Every structure is written in structure tokens, then in C-alpha cells.
Amino acid sequence: MRVQRLALQLDKNKIAEEVDLNLLNPLIEKYKGKKGNLIPLLQGAQHIYGFIPDSVFRKISDETGVSLSDMYGVATFYAQFRLKPAGKHIIKVCHGTACHVQNATAISEALKEALGVEEGETTPDKMFTLESVACLGCCSLAPVMMIGENDTHGKLTGASAVKVVKDIKTKEIEHG
Amino acid sequence: MQKTQVIVGLGSCGVAAGAGKIYETLKSLKNADKLDFELKKTSCVGMCFREPLVEVIDENGSFLYGEVTDDIAVEIVQQHVIGFNPVRDYIVKADLFETPDKDFFAGQIKIALRNCGYIDPESIEEYEARNGYKAIKMVAEKGLTHEAVILTILDSGLRGRGGGGFSTGMKWRFARNNASAEKYIICNADEGDPGAFMDRSLIEGDPHSVLEGMIIGAYAIGATGGIIYCRAEYPLAIKRLEIALKQARTKGYLGKNILGIEGFNFDIYVKEGAGAFVCGEETALIASIEGERGMPRKRPPFPAEKGLWGKPSNINNVETFANVPYIVLNGAGSFNKYGTEKSKGTKVFALAGKIKHGGLVEVPMGITIREIIFKLGGGIQKNKEFKAVQLGGPSGGCIPKHLIDTQVDYDQVNATGAIMGSGGMVVMDETTCMVDMARFFLDFTQKESCGKCTFCRIGTKRMLEILIRITEGKGEDGDIEKLEDLAQQIKDSSLCGLGQTAPNPVLTALKYFRHEFEAHIYDKKCPALNCKPLLTYTILPNKCTGCRVCAIKCPVQAISGEKKLPHLISQETCIKCGDCYSRCKFEAITVS
Ligand SMILES: Cc1cc2nc3c(=O)[nH]c(=O)nc-3n(C[C@H](O)[C@H](O)[C@H](O)COP(=O)(O)O)c2cc1C
Numbered sequence: 001m002r003v004q005r006l007a008l009q010l011d012k013n014k015i016a017e018e019v020d021l022n023l024l025n026p027l028i029e030k031y032k033g034k035k036g037n038l039i040p041l042l043q044g045a046q047h048i049y050g051f052i053p054d055s056v057f058r059k060i061s062d063e064t065g066v067s068l069s070d071m072y073g074v075a076t077f078y079a080q081f082r083l084k085p086a087g088k089h090i091i092k093v094c095h096g097t098a099c100h101v102q103n104a105t106a107i108s109e110a111l112k113e114a115l116g117v118e119e120g121e122t123t124p125d126k127m128f129t130l131e132s133v134a135c136l137g138c139c140s141l142a143p144v145m146m147i148g149e150n151d152t153h154g155k156l157t158g159a160s161a162v163k164v165v166k167d168i169k170t171k172e173i174e175h176g
Numbered sequence: 177m178q179k180t181q182v183i184v185g186l187g188s189c190g191v192a193a194g195a196g197k198i199y200e201t202l203k204s205l206k207n208a209d210k211l212d213f214e215l216k217k218t219s220c221v222g223m224c225f226r227e228p229l230v231e232v233i234d235e236n237g238s239f240l241y242g243e244v245t246d247d248i249a250v251e252i253v254q255q256h257v258i259g260f261n262p263v264r265d266y267i268v269k270a271d272l273f274e275t276p277d278k279d280f281f282a283g284q285i286k287i288a289l290r291n292c293g294y295i296d297p298e299s300i301e302e303y304e305a306r307n308g309y310k311a312i313k314m315v316a317e318k319g320l321t322h323e324a325v326i327l328t329i330l331d332s333g334l335r336g337r338g339g340g341g342f343s344t345g346m347k348w349r350f351a352r353n354n355a356s357a358e359k360y361i362i363c364n365a366d367e368g369d370p371g372a373f374m375d376r377s378l379i380e381g382d383p384h385s386v387l388e389g390m391i392i393g394a395y396a397i398g399a400t401g402g403i404i405y406c407r408a409e410y411p412l413a414i415k416r417l418e419i420a421l422k423q424a425r426t427k428g429y430l431g432k433n434i435l436g437i438e439g440f441n442f443d444i445y446v447k448e449g450a451g452a453f454v455c456g457e458e459t460a461l462i463a464s465i466e467g468e469r470g471m472p473r474k475r476p477p478f479p480a481e482k483g484l485w486g487k488p489s490n491i492n493n494v495e496t497f498a499n500v501p502y503i504v505l506n507g508a509g510s511f512n513k514y515g516t517e518k519s520k521g522t523k524v525f526a527l528a529g530k531i532k533h534g535g536l537v538e539v540p541m542g543i544t545i546r547e548i549i550f551k552l553g554g555g556i557q558k559n560k561e562f563k564a565v566q567l568g569g570p571s572g573g574c575i576p577k578h579l580i581d582t583q584v585d586y587d588q589v590n591a592t593g594a595i596m597g598s599g600g601m602v603v604m605d606e607t608t609c610m611v612d613m614a615r616f617f618l619d620f621t622q623k624e625s626c627g628k629c630t631f632c633r634i635g636t637k638r639m640l641e642i643l644i645r646i647t648e649g650k651g652e653d654g655d656i657e658k659l660e661d662l663a664q665q666i667k668d669s670s671l672c673g674l675g676q677t678a679p680n681p682v683l684t685a686l687k688y689f690r691h692e693f694e695a696h697i698y699d700k701k702c703p704a705l706n707c708k709p710l711l712t713y714t715i716l717p718n719k720c721t722g723c724r725v726c727a728i729k730c731p732v733q734a735i736s737g738e739k740k741l742p743h744l745i746s747q748e749t750c751i752k753c754g755d756c757y758s759r760c761k762f763e764a765i766t767v768s
């Protein structure tokens with residue numbers, strides 16, 4: 001069931017994140033008082049911070065009058081929302097039907113091993129978060145993964161997936 | 177003389193295959209040598225299996241190059257664009273001559289996809305140049321009544337392409353008949369079936385056709401507002417929709433008194449989904465637009481009476497809308513001349529899985545599944561044995577080999593236990609384990625259940641647990657009966673389509689591949705050699721050269737042996753990762 005995600009997301013050793021709440025002001029200004037504003041508000045907040053920190057929930061709630069429980073209800077229902085900080089690059093390995101048939105499991109396994117994390121986790125250097133998605137719509141290129149917003153790679157093998165990730169890492173190190 | 181055009185396919189699939197880089201290469205070639213050709217962009221023509229694609233149109237017609245690399249791009253420019261000498265080796269489709277891929281297009285009739293791959297999706301002028309916005313203009317100029325438009329759609333026999341297959345004309349009439357000053361028309365672009373990409377390709381390739389369909393629909397039912405609910409995993413589709421909306425507003429196809437039709441005020445905005453399969457269901461989708469958790473509610477009242485913000489609302493799928501302008505402009509007969517008695521027109525299918533030609537096709541209803549897979553689709557990858565094809569994703573079922581001559585028609589497909597669905601066709605071969613597929617789909621629906629109904633929430637979980645057990649070799653006598661019993665109860669006592677259809681993949685798998693379940697449960701064997709815990713890896717002493725590769729790489733040191741002598745796998749230690757199997761260069765390791 002969808003809300004099982006709650007347990008996964010509300011981590012035991014929660015990290016208190018220092019974030020600049022002022023960044024939220026234009027967003028709140030735009031959606032305050034509008035009907036159906038909750039999801040766009042959360043999406044906007046996640047866009048700013050990469051996840052939705054506790055303090056952000058409280059500020060939005062205080063200033064728009066949406067109750068905290070409504071906000072958590074929505075945030076935990078939809079797969080898109082993150083309640084924990086994510087790495088700089090989010091790797092989404094597709095586990096849709098087509099990718100499953102073409103052995104997407106091997107891609108995830110290889111990446112888990114290479115990065116030393118489980119699905120849903122972030123590497124200690126905060127560089128990568130490994131996730132899975134239900135279909136990226138590039139099924140004819142299965143198995144597929146997407147890094148960030150629009151960097152999609154198809155016809156992967158475990159080895160080629162690891163190479164893509166390693167290349168990003170090398171680049172990051174070179175550019176400091 | 178018309179300038180030579182060089183057009184790069186920049187749909188999501190093209191970009192994923194590296195088309196963005198090819199475009200840059202072509203651009204720098206053009207600029208460096210000040211070459212006199214026109215470099216353009218388009219979206220997916222459906223030939224995803226040959227991406228990246230580059231089309232060259234010169235005075236001899238069109239030449240489509242496939243699997244273009246940087247080097248090939250250079251060759252194309254030098255030989256073809258400058259030298260007028262097409263490079264035949266890389267051409268996958270041409271006006272002038274036949275290519276090995278010709279069958280991919282031979283059986284297709286493009287109505288919904290009429291512009292995909294032919295226009296730059298970010299140019300409204302190119303859409304207009306191919307009869308775009310002519311349908312709504314005709315409605316305005318001829319002063320067609322709402323009723324006349326609805327009648328045309330009714331006559332065309334168009335049925336909803338989102339999966340349900342309900343008559344679109346009828347749906348519009350219900351919405352029309354509801355007198356309310358405020359009404360909504362909603363486009364369902366949530367495309368939740370994992371393994372389907374028709375709607376993404378359509379929006380990316382021809383966003384205006386969807387908008388025009390919605391505008392016509394709005395006129396017909398009297399809608400005052402329009403919303404496109406698009407899944408967030410499709411950033412490019414959302415971007416192109418936003419561009420198209422801006423253009424349509426500037427040109428007066430959206431706004432006040434559209435095209436001079438007095439009182440026809442209508443605009444559309446895009447609402448980004450947030451990742452929940454159940455939001456494809458109409459009432460959940462509405463709840464989601466309203467900013468709530470996407471939980472379905474009881475119907476009636478149907479959205480046509482009480483939908484978004486409590487107002488009458490009409491929801492149609494992307495492909496449904498894309499067909500509308502064509503039908504209105506060319507008449508009902510132009511559409512219903514294709515198809516079978518109760519399934520008219522054409523249907524778009526997304527071919528994926530173990531098929532040679534994975535991609536997007538649009539075929540007349542009534543064509544057989546065999547034709548789609550073996551003619552257009554080119555058959556099975558690596559010439560393996562076809563086993564089954566999944567239609568309708570997690571709500572549908574599989575169609576096995578002996579039913580491959582089933583026609584694409586709502587009733588015929590339903591008779592097999594599968595459903596037409598939205599158009600995802602995932603092909604499976606002898607190496608696909610049907611028990612594992614059943615587990616896969618249940619895992620999906622179980623996670624996506626909104627949790628409102630007990631049977632959907634807990635029943636799917638119990639089914640999943642049984643299926644996992646079976647794939648792990650811990651299946652017990654009676655498991656199959658338990659699955660069937662649970663399936664029936666979940667179907668009977670779920671509120672929405674998600675729960676009502678969730679057991680379908682398991683039921684069809686049981687219907688056609690019961691022996692595979694039995695092999696897992698009673699013989700502890702996976703006939704497709706897919707379920708890891710049921711496999712045994714052994715080394716053939718007569719083939720093993722003792723190269724030690726497997727022994728060094730085995731993660732649990734299960735392999736022992738002296739250099740140059742046959743090795744041995746300790747079955748107690750082996751974790752069945754299959755690493756040795758894929759590494760051995762001498763085919764000395766077998767799996768059973
Ligand atoms: C769980 C569930 C998921 C659905 N997902 C989609 C979807 O992703 N896209 C879609 O067009 N219809 C989907 N539908 C069907 C829609 O509820 C609805 O019937 C359809 O959008 C109506 O449009 P049509 O009449 O043009 O097909 C889904 C239904 C259910 C029950």
C-alpha cells in the first residue's frame with residue numbers, strides 16, 4: 001500500500017537540515033489561498049531543496065493554513081516526494097514491465113554493488129541516490145535508467161550502467 | 177529548388193539513444209562549412225529500435241537513416257547532402273527503394289500519430305501546415321452545433337483509448353446534457369501502465385493534436401476549463417505541452433470567444449502528476465488535481481455529473497483526443513471504415529520486451545496479434561521462441577502462443593482474459609518465467625493500491641507473499657487454489673478498477689501457464705531458468721579448462737579446483753548469482 005512509504009522515509013536517525021526558508025516566499029506567495037495548491041506547493045518546495053525538510057512543512061502550514069497532517073498525508077502518498085535529502089545525482093533505474101523482462105534487476109544489483117548502497121539510499125559522499133521507477137516511457141530501449149531530470153540511458157547492461165555512473169563521478173572529481 | 181532538409185528525431189527515445197549529440201554534430205558541420213541545408217527537429221516516428229534517426233529530404237524524396245553515430249552523421253552530410261548520393265547501408269526507410277525494415281510501416285494506418293515524426297512539435301505553423309486546427313476552424317466557419325460534433329464522434333465509433341473502451345461520443349453527450357455554467361474537460365496523460373509509452377510519444381511528437389481535440393471536446397460539451405494531467409516522469413512531454421499552449425493562446429485557439437464563436441471561452445493548463453498509478457482512475461485523478469491524496473471514490477455520482485470541484489467533468493485519454501480533430505475534419509467515415517464491427521478505427525500500440533522492432537505502431541483494429549508481432553515487430557529477439565504477450569499491463573493479462581491469431585478488437589481480446597488496455601504490448605519469450613511475471617505485476621499493484629479497500633490492500637499483499645514463496649521454491653500444495661480464491665474475492669470487493677483488475681495477470685498466467693506454477697511448486701524447478709533460488713549451477717568436467725576465472729570472481733568462494741584441472745561448485749555455498757555462468761568463456765557451466 002502506498003503509505004507504507006512513510007515508515008521508510010521517516011528515518012530513525014533524522015538529520016536536522018539547515019535550510020534557507022526565505023527561498024520559499026515567492027512560492028507561497030504564488031499559491032497561497034488558491035484551491036488545489038497543496039501538490040504544487042510541495043513540488044515547488046522539493047524543487048528548491050531537493051527534498052522537503054521538516055521546517056519547510058511547518059512554514060508552509062503556518063503561512064497557508066493547510067494543516068500539517070494534510071501535508072504529510074499528501075507527501076507520503078505520492079512517490080515523487082522525498083522527506084530525506086538526496087544525493088546530487090538521482091539515479092532512477094526503471095523497473096517497468098519492459099525493463100523487468102529485459103533484466104532490470106541486474107542493473108540495480110550492479111549499481112548497488114558499485115555504489116555500496118541499497119535502493120532508496122544515498123552514498124556517503126552525497127553524490128548519488130539510487131532509486132527505482134515504474135516506467136520512464138522509453139520501453140523499447142529497455143533496460144533504461146535516468147540520471148537527474150533528463151539524462152536517459154538505454155539498452156544497458158550492469159557493466160555499462162556502472163560505467164555511466166563512474167564517468168559522472170570522475171567528471172565531478174575533476175571539476176571539484 | 178527546395179533546400180535539402182536534415183531532420184533529427186528528438187523524442188525521449190531518440191535523446192536516450194544519443195540523438196542530441198548527433199544534432200549538435202550536424203549543427204557544427206553545417207556552421208563550420210556554411211552548408212546550405214535546413215537542419216530541423218522532429219519527434220519519434222515510432223522506429224525506436226533504430227534510434228537515433230536522421231531523415232534527409234531532398235528532391236528525390238525522403239531517406240531515413242537509422243542507428244546514426246557521429247561518424248555516420250558526417251558521412252550523411254558529405255555523401256548525401258553535399259554529394260547527392262544517399263548512403264544506402266544505413267537507410268532504414270526510403271521513398272525510392274525498399275529496405276529490410278519496410279514491413280514495420282507496411283501494415284500501419286496513421287490517424288492518431290498522423291504528425292508524429294513529420295513535424296517539429298515545437299512549431300504550431302508546422303502543425304497548421306498539416307491540416308492542424310482546421311477541424312476547429314471548420315466547426316467555427318460552418319457554425320456546426322455541439323450536437324453535430326457529438327454525432328460525428330458517435331458515428332465514428334471512437335471508443336476511449338485509455339483502457340475502458342467506453343464510447344467517446346456517448347461520454348460527451350452525458351457531459352453535454354448536464355446544464356452547468358462551469359464544466360471541465362480533462363486529458364488523462366498519466367500513462368500509468370509500466371511498459372507503455374504511446375501517450376508520451378504522442379504528446380512529445382504532436383502536442384497540438386491533443387490540444388485541438390480538447391478544444392473540440394470543450395466546444396461539444398460546453399466546458400469552461402481544461403486540464404491535462406501529465407505524469408511527472410515525462411518532463412519533455414510537459415515542456416512541449418507548455419510551449420504548445422503558449423502558441424495556441426497567441427494564435428487565438430485558446431482564450432475568449434475562440435475563432436469568433438460567441439461565448440466560447442476556454443483555456444487549458446497542465447497539472448503535473450506526482451507519481452501514483454491509481455491517479456489514472458478518474459475519481460482519484462480528480463482528487464489529485466484538487467490537491468488531495470489520489471484515492472478513488474464511489475461512483476455514482478459519475479464525473480459527468482459531479483467531477484472536478486463538484487462540477488460536471490469529462491475525462492478522456494491522450495490518444496482519444498488526438499483522433500478527434502481528424503474525425504471531425506474528415507468525417508466519421510474516414511475513421512469507421514477501419515476496424516471491426518464494434519471496434520472502429522485504429523489503435524496505437526507500444527511494442528516492447530523481447531521483440532526485434534520495439535517501437536510505436538498504429539494499426540487498424542481487427543489486425544491479428546501475430547501480424548503485429550511477427551510482421552511489423554519483426555519477430556522475437558535472437559530468434560527465440562515466442563511465449564506470450566502482455567496486454568493492458570498490470571490490469572490486463574497475457575495472450576499465449578496458441579491464441580496469437582486473436583484480432584485486435586475489444587471483445588476478442590477480452591475473451592482471452594486479457595484486456596485491450598491502453599496499448600502496451602510487452603512480448604515475452606521462452607526465457608521469461610510466467611510465475612515471475614505474475615509476481616512482478618502483483619508487486620506493482622500491491623505497492624500502488626491506495627489502501628482504501630481491505631481486499632485490495634491486504635488481499636494483494638497475501639497473493640504477493642504466495643507468489644514470492646513459489647518463485648523461491650517454497651511453494652506448497654494448495655497455493656494455486658489460494659491464489660484463485662483470493663483473486664476472486666479481490667475482484668468482487670474492490671471499489672475501483674485497480675483492485676478489480678489487479679488479479680488479472682495472475683489469473684491469465686494460471687489459465688495458460690498452470691504447468692509452470694506446478695513445476696515451481698511440486699518439482700521445485702523453473703522451466704524458464706529465471707527464478708534464481710530454483711537453479712543449480714554445475715561445471716562440466718570435460719569442458720572446464722581450469723582457467724580459474726569463475727573461482728576468482730565468485731563472491732562467496734563457492735568454486736574450488738586446481739589450475740588447469742576441472743573445477744567444482746559447492747552447492748551448499750553457492751548463492752546462485754550466476755556470475756560464473758556469465759563469465760565462463762568455455763561454456764563449461766550449465767544451469768538447470
Ligand atoms: C487504476 C487505473 C489506472 C488508469 N490509468 C489510466 C492512464 O494512465 N491513462 C488513461 O488514459 N486512462 C487510465 N485509466 C482509465 C481512466 O480511468 C479513464 O477511464 C480514461 O482516462 C477515460 O478516457 P477514455 O474514455 O478516453 O479512455 C485508469 C483506470 C484505472 C482504474
Ligand code: SF4
Pocket residue numbers: 454471472624625626627628629630632633670671672673674675676
Ligand atoms: S480498489 Fe484498491 S486502489 Fe481502488 S479504491 Fe480500493 S484500495 Fe484503493
Ligand code: SF4
Pocket residue numbers: 715719720721722723724725726727742743756759760761762763764765
Ligand atoms: S571459468 Fe569455466 S573454464 Fe574457467 S575454471 Fe570456471 S568453469 Fe572452468
Ligand code: FES
Pocket residue numbers: 094095096097098099100134135136137138139140142143144370371372
Ligand atoms: S518499462 Fe522501463 S522505460 Fe518503460
